[in-house]
Amino acid sequence: MTNVQIYVGTYAKYNSGSIYGAWLKLEDYSDYEELQNAMRNLHKDEEDLEFMFQEYECSEAIESLGLISECHISKNIYEVMGAIENFDYNEEVIEAYICSLGSSENDIQEILEKVSESYFGEYSSDVEFIQELLEETGDLSADLPPYIHIDWERTAYDIMMDYSVHNNHYFRLM
The missing domain is CATH 1.10.10 (Arc Repressor Mutant, subunit A)
Structure with missing residues (x-):
């Protein structure tokens, strides 16, 4: 799986002067729901959770597809990472395609088909x-x-x- 890490804090903590959070590796969780549970557990001291991804490390492909931002992580990120991992070409080729030609596609299968063609x-x-x-x-x-x-x-x-x-x-x- 593509190496993706996120630093998970919350807006409430940040607004009160704290950057408390932790780095989570997506590969340590089997799916989006398990990741969400880990994030909720990390900040179980808050009731109305609003996660803040203050820092993240991922490939250009993941970032260019808009799967992670400061305030958002896509529910499809595991599907996309799995499709990239199982694709005929390596992730560098997919990154090159997205960086070179851009992508208005949200469907990773369509992007991979265009790369193949x-x-x-x-x-x-x-x-x-x-x-x-x-x-x-x-x-x-x-x-x-x-x-x-x-x-x-x-x-x-x-x-x-x-x-x-x-x-x-x-x-x-x-």
Whole structure:
């Protein structure tokens, strides 16, 4: 499971000058309900609980999807973390997709489907990516005479209009 930790305090304590709380690791709880019970138990001295997540540590993907903020933790966070963990590509690829192309999707399955459809791989440069792309698609003949020279920088510039890249992960714009 993706490593997610939250520091759980309450607004009542914060407003009275205390930052009392504790770090909770989501992996220590089987689901959202168990996490909620742990948070309620941590602050059992209060009746009207209003949790405050004063600090949290999570991947860019989790943060970009809006699953955790100062005043909110999504009920779907365990479902999303499970889907990411069981996905064909690692979390770095999903983060790259979300950071590169953004996501207005709330359904993690739709996001993962789009990653699967658009992901081309990890390359060290646009030129390396374009050379391999053209070779794989057959758009570049292996039998080019040695006197033909290709301006790979310009070719990459033109073709990259249809692609997006983040942290060397390449995606086709759909």
